[in-house]
Amino acid sequence: MPMLLNGADWATALVFVPLLAALACFLVPRAADWLGVLAALLILLATLGLVQDLLSDGPLRVAVGGWGAPLGIDLWADGLSAALLLMTALVGLGVSVYAPGYFAAHPQQQRWFWPLWLLLWTALNGLYLSADLFNLYVMLEVLGLSAAALTALSGSATGLNAAMRYLLVSLLGSAAYLLGVALLYHGYGTVDIALLGQRIEAGAVATTALLVMAAGLLLKTALLPFHFWLPPAHGSAPAPVSALLSALVIKASFYLLLRLWLDLFSGLGGLLAALLPELLGLLGAAAVLWGSVQALRQRRLKLLIAYSTVAQIGYLFLGFPLAGVQAEEVAWRAVLYLALAHGLAKAAMFLSAGNLLQFAGHDRIADLDRAVQRLPLTLTAFVLGGISIMGLPPSGGFVGKWLLLESAFTQGRWGFAIVVLLGGVLAAGYVFKVVGYAFTPTEIAQEGEAVPLRMQWSALLLAFGAILLGFSAPWLWPLLGVGDPFGLPIAEVGAAR
Amino acid sequence: MIPAIDAALPPNAWLPLLVLASSLLPGLVIFFLAEQRYWTRTLLNLAGSLVKLLLVGAMLWGVFHQQQYAASLPLLPGLDLVLRVRPLSLLFLSLSAGLWLLTTLYAIGYLEDSPNRSRFFGFFSLCVTATVGVAMAGNLLTFLIFFELLTLTTYPLVVHRGTEEARRAGQIYLAHTVIAGALLLAGTVWLYTLAGTLTFTTQGFVADLVERHRWSLIAIFVLLIIGVGVKAALVPLQSWLPRAMVAPAPVSALLHAVAVVKAGAFGIVLIVYDVFGVEVAAELGVTKPLALVAAFTILYGSVRALFQDNLKRRLAFSTVSQVSYIVLGVAIVGPLATVGGLVHLVHQGVMKITLFFCAGNLAETLGIHKVSEMNGVGRRMPWTMLAFSIGVFGMIGLPPVAGFISKWYLGLGGLEAGLHWPLFVLAGSSLLNAAYFLPILHRAWFCEPPEAWPEERDFGGNKETAWLLLLPPLVTAALSLLIGLFASMPFTPLEWARLIAEREFYQP
Amino acid sequence: MSLLPLAIDLVLALTLLWLAWRALNSPDLFRAVVLFIALGLVLGLVWVRLDAVDIALAEIALGAGVTGALLLAALAKLQPAASQTDELQTAELQTAELQTDQAAVMAPIALRLFIALLLLAFLAGLGFAVWQLWVPAPGLSNLVEARLDESGVAYPVTAVLLNFRGYDTLLELAVLLLALIGVWSLSTAPHLGDEEPEPALAALSRLLAPLMILVAAYLVWVGAYAPGGAFQAGSVLGAAGVLLRLSGWRLSLSATGWPLRLVLVLGVAVFAFIGLAVIGFDQPLLGYPPGWAKPAILAIELAATLSIGAILAALFIGGRP
């Protein structure tokens, strides 16, 4: 296969397989379950193909339609995109295997879940592969609309309320982003990231563009204090949707912010370029602490996991001050590890919560009623995911925190180091709060509904993924370096191929 | 006497990995066994522990003859997960492997017919896996990883009973160990950013940093010691230990004698000798405060034990006290004290597990949980109480039981280092030990038994209790006698501790 | 530079702002929507003044027309009198809501002031940035001009939409479809208009619908040379569908299943199919082989027009069949 297909083909497949599968699922709902899983497998295959290609041939630039930037739209794949694509493929496959089990009880939801989720996947893959600011805007909109529609799928009052709020937030975020695109286009005559990276200069235009785009993307990423929409949305959506939202959707807007920062704005210098990372770091630190404390206070499992996401988002932003304008690579790699680990682990945790919900008919933490022996696989998945979230070894979360701490200690940023450690301790608090109650019986023993094995195993395998990520350095480390995403701007490396 | 190292031979990677696998794999399989598959589970348990014991034995022989055992797995660029078997590792390894076998036997008898045995034995095996991982850690990162795994795998054992009390105890246990883990992590990363390596080295790897980073090193030392000190139950970090007594008896035995507290004490040994190097640590001025903390802990634990009526709690406070003997030996700079501390790692394990086995037997057979219920129990359960008595004599430090050897070396070590106060601490502690243990023996052997025991179980015939419950304490009691009597034979803990001190810590 | 055009522009701009303000603050929702539609129409004029006839067409057809129709339809469903399915409880809740105290409608005054101040500061900053843009950067006009011949169409905007940046347009079609899937996931179509339509309306639609289909076809065809194209054409087609529906025309039950869905996905499917098929001819993704650009684009536009029309009409009806 690698002989027949090149990197460009794999990249094409990553966008078009989910797109066409979405159409097919919409057309033939009866076949959606297996079409969806088939598409997920194909996407994973394409991702592996792309990763293989990147590792052997370096970063990839594809001119769609053959025009090339600035006239046409270019695709771009480097280590940063590949890592996120891979995480998306794994989580996507896990959720796709899980979903038929979950939605068996809700055929009406199942029917819309598939096309919406596959369109969401199209947007995620498209976003990670795009090198064009306006194309990224369109991807953001596909992402936002499909995510909001998925959130509303449960049809409950809380779900609809949360989805409506999410939709408005998402639209506002994309609008702000588009405003920044407008400014940049008129300032520098292109929307290609690499070309912009060469042309952009410090000044009011760049500053304003940075501010509005960052604001829009922060809103979508739910960094404190923009997190208000997240817990209700992630807490009330159907479990597989919560998993997608928490694991994947917020990563996409974070990725875009990171990409813009690395390739366009971090090199601009000036007061803003110095202050913004510090501000983001402070907000991130506040998010870690606030989100964790809120998670500890929750009585409902899904809300607890949702607040944990608020906290985990905070970690991602600690990379900005720690990397600084000198692009301290270790900090960015730490952030990437944390993002990947969070994706896998959080998906596992939400899917586990879905199992517990299906089993008991509720998700009150204090009434988990011996879930440990009644749903051992699910609880194992929850705990293994939790281990990575806490940053305990061996796990992807541990590697991420280790690198983040390393960066903080090297630079003497004690405050951030303390936040990282404290966040881990608080995370252990809320994860084991759940686990503790899973050992105790309730006064009146409850009968549970059966939970299909595919739901239990998909959660468990995702959690294993989060753990195994801790051992992935031998191949993930070189992959992250492909195209030097954390160093030079795209264009200078891109010229090589 | 000792053959030279054959540098041409690559280190053997299989044995360390097999040692891990011999408990990991059975553990994982056991999780999936149905509750009623008693014989399959037992077979797996016993096969695993026997194989582990054999492997450890083979490595003991090999290391004595200067064989190298090491395996590694890259985790991060420049940082590997390293297993390396050295004489020091073997001290802890053989203790774990030996006592695991006995505790498994005991647990099989103890948990007969109780629910969730597959889960119990699964975590039990994982816990041992983590312990041997700690023992074989070749660098601080590996140590940290297995140390945290130990926290995770012991938690389900602590809350095993699923009562509200057990859940609370579990939360407290976690609160202590997780915070400690965070500090350990902080210290480790910080050290790594300064030193650029974490590989355990004879006489430490920080000597070059002392001049430039004196205060950082002191801070790191404090972080690391607190990080492992919680598990070693150093005062004031000890409060989780007595509460964790809600766990089933085999767990208490394991927590107190082998896995958790010993991992903590072992960690202190590693930090002082292989991270800092005892001379560097002394030069930094951190060993003296550590010795004082240890001394205080010794006395504090003993005093608290005096006032406990609950037998297991009394034993728990006794553990708090006894583990710090090890720390004291480590913190007094000098070969003899080191030998005393190291040898106590093993001695205390063997003796304390005897006591816990016996306490479990009393609870399981007669429903006795309190000291005040033990009147005349020696007549009803003579063999159990015989074993208990030997353990007690060892704890007090009466010759020829093993405890005497430890105290002898610790005292001598203190004198060798020109210190007199350790002697007083040891003497005071022995008096206190006698004060809280001898009344128990008096009650058991010389008081009249009550008309009925709190909750007596019949094991058929005239048996005092199930043989699976009786055998392990008898074996460990015999062991504590033997390793005391024949302390200077080769391959005894004492001789091995001397070998470690000679080969690793005090090279000319 | 004469003053008259400038005066006209000023008046247009002020009208825009005034309409926006009124649309957002009018106490009556119906008036708000009507004012919003008016805003769309004035915007259309503004686009004409800016020589952007395509956008003007799209703004009037989509921004004012379709959006306005959607808003009015939603408003109709919100009105308590019109809603037949609503249960008593919700009706009560509504009346409670209609007795609006100020706080229920808007944020408290202090907060509003704060927001207003913040926004002014933001606008000042944004204005400054726009001012800095005054020196024109080289846009892409020349590049588009230079390669227009290769694109298969003679009109630059269409060339950009369907060739140079065709990837965007493909996804844009997907967005429309996505919105429809989302709408369908939320509710079933209401049984509105089961009563007899007004005879005048029915007669008018019979007359207008074929005409509109013709207009749509013309718009697609003309897009290759002049303002027009699939989206404008699609909205005209959609309007025809709406009109037919209002006049009582229904899809037969057998057609609301997969045949309807097939029409809905046709635009994306054909676009994606052609975009991928060219790879087999050694072309890059979405790169039409030389000489084939024109027919390819025409095929895509026809399929897209059909789908857009169907999707817009379905969005207007709201809810799955």
Place this chain on the structure above:
Amino acid sequence: MSSVLVFALAGLGLIGLGLYGLLVQRHLLRKVLAFNVISSGIFLLLAGLARRAPGAEPDPVPQAMVLTGIVVAVAATALALAMMLALRSATGRTRLEDHGDED
């Protein structure tokens, strides 16, 4: 050129008014209107500024972008309105509930 300036300022004005409406108004229909006003303002900037270079044809690229943007806005509006109606029929409300956290 100055008419471009006028419309650019009008675009800014629309953005500001729309943002104000989005943040201040509670009725969801008004929020949807406000979102559309914001979008219009941004489109005015995006395509309007393309006209600031004197003479010749306007730059077709931003025009195409605005066309795309308008379609996306229509799609978003349709979804938002449908969601609003669904919320109404589930809760009887046309506003967002602030304390959606519990239950």
